[in-house]
Amino acid sequence: MKSQATSSLPAIQSALRAVGARVTPARVRVLGALRAAPGAQSHAEIEEALAQEAHPAIDRVTLYRVLDWLCTAGLAHKAADARGVFRFSAAQPNVEHAAHVHFRCTGCGGVFCLKAPPPPAPKLPRGFRLAGMAVDIRGECPRCVRSHS
Amino acid sequence: MKSQATSSLPAIQSALRAVGARVTPARVRVLGALRAAPGAQSHAEIEEALAQEAHPAIDRVTLYRVLDWLCTAGLAHKAADARGVFRFSAAQPNVEHAAHVHFRCTGCGGVFCLKAPPPPAPKLPRGFRLAGMAVDIRGECPRCVRSHS
DNA sequence: ATTGCGCATGCAACCGGGTTGCATTTGCGG
DNA sequence: CCGCAAATGCAACCCGGTTGCATGCGCAAT
Incomplete structure (x- = not known):
């Protein structure tokens, strides 16, 4: 290990x-x-x-x-x-965690971090307070795709 | 409504x-x-x-x-x-549900749909199969902001 | 090195969302 | 109107997560 x-x-x-x-x-x-x-x-x-x-x-x-x-x-x-x-x-200090993209496998529930451009935060209606943002891609990871499902 | x-x-x-x-x-x-x-x-x-x-x-x-x-x-x-x-x-047929933005209130757990530009889907690593995409903004809704915390 | 405080741990019971098995009802096509 | 499969209700169950409380232990002051 x-x-x-x-x-x-x-x-x-x-x-x-x-x-x-x-x-x-x-x-x-x-x-x-x-x-x-x-x-x-x-x-x-x-x-x-x-x-x-x-x-x-x-x-x-x-x-x-x-x-x-x-x-x-x-x-x-x-x-x-x-x-x-x-x-x-x-929470790794060297990784920018504020805005990145997660891939969530609908088969096994696993979460993968993608290196992807952080999209700009859209403007909220008045009164809403922004705390953070997450982009979640749903789909299947290679292993689940291969095992069909 | x-x-x-x-x-x-x-x-x-x-x-x-x-x-x-x-x-x-x-x-x-x-x-x-x-x-x-x-x-x-x-x-x-x-x-x-x-x-x-x-x-x-x-x-x-x-x-x-x-x-x-x-x-x-x-x-x-x-x-x-x-x-x-x-x-x-x-799932409302007249509403495009494939790509839009959700605001999730960390206070009350409520979910609000925002009218916002659907960001372009990033490219996935090979082998991943895309099923959908969700943008989640975390924060507080006006009511929870007002009730402070 | 020893002591003592207070946080951290372990244990057991509990909670609530979600699921399953099974008997009964009911929509709906014949 | 009949019959069957699908839908419902009920009860028990499963599992992730939480709480209360007594004990253990990190750590700093002595």
Whole structure:
């Protein structure tokens, strides 16, 4: 399991410390799993990934709390996929996360980040307050296309 | 809210018949409620709206089944909102639903359709199959802005 | 090194949206 | 009017997510 610079142990620990928080095994492992993952992960996927490590399993509730805490700390993002299940992804400092494009597979529910031009934000009717913008492409990923479905 | 041609009783019945289906009270009422609604409705909101009519209440499960059936029949659309709960909206034939912009209120979870320029679809990596595209603006609707937070 | 505070964790129970199985009703074509 | 398949209602169930509470532990002050 290789860890690149952003997901190395010291980097994770310093990221946690940077937000003035206690560095606990659960947080380190969860953030590490999140950063090592290719895309947005569901709670079940993260749990499964952590279970394969040689450490004691993390409680379901703790995982939820750590994930939520990471989100409020700005270290992760939370979003519901097409199935209504929440998916979490690491907030990588070197990646511009403000405006990019997500591809959501209707087959497996997976989320892929596309390198795509961020479209200009349209103007809102009066009274609406803009917080962010997301472009979601629906379709099927190559694997689901191949397995027909 | 205009209950015009597209949401009149005969129009609903003929729309149901057009897909070769039995015209039942539940389907008529649900599709009617959906077409009369200003935006995407959650299951609970639809149930509440139907309960205020002078008809016997529709079972929770039946409502789910009718909604799903309407989706597969192409008469409605289903999507998960930011909270992970499904919202349903009528597929109005005169409205181009393929590409438009949704505003999702982070306060109340409501969904609003904006009249906005549909941005061009970005090109996908090879192997991905495009099914549709959605632009989601996150923020707060005027009412939630006013009630502050 | 020790102590002590308070946050983090684990456990169990709970909640609500969504689904499934099955018996009964009903639309609608014959 | 009959009969059958489709639709409905009911109850139980599943699963993702949350809450309450007692215990454990990171961390800093001593």
